[in-house]
Amino acid sequence: MAQQGFRFRTLFVDDDAALRESSALIVKTFGHEVLTAEDGFHALVELRSVLPELIVSDLRMPGMSGFELLSIVRQRFPHIPVIAISGELFGT
Secondary structure (H helix, E strand, O other): OOOOOOEEEEEEOOOOOOHHHHHHHHHHHHOOOEEHHHHHHHHHHHHHHHHOOOEEOOOOOOOOHHHHHHHHHHHHOOOOOEEOOOOOOOOO
């Protein structure tokens, strides 16, 4: 009988559904659990039920931006590492 081990949990937050879902599928192929949210508000709802080991968030989203979300995460969950991403070009 195979033993069920620890499943690393990642929360992907992005308003681009195709990017969000394709990223989730890629990470799932490694056997990890993936949660998704379409913006900062939905991410906070996810964080109420289960805490991930990593949060990957877009910075530019309608509603609650990634900047706002990650500010809240830093205050409430400082132990969770985050990766901020953006498809927007800065400084050009």
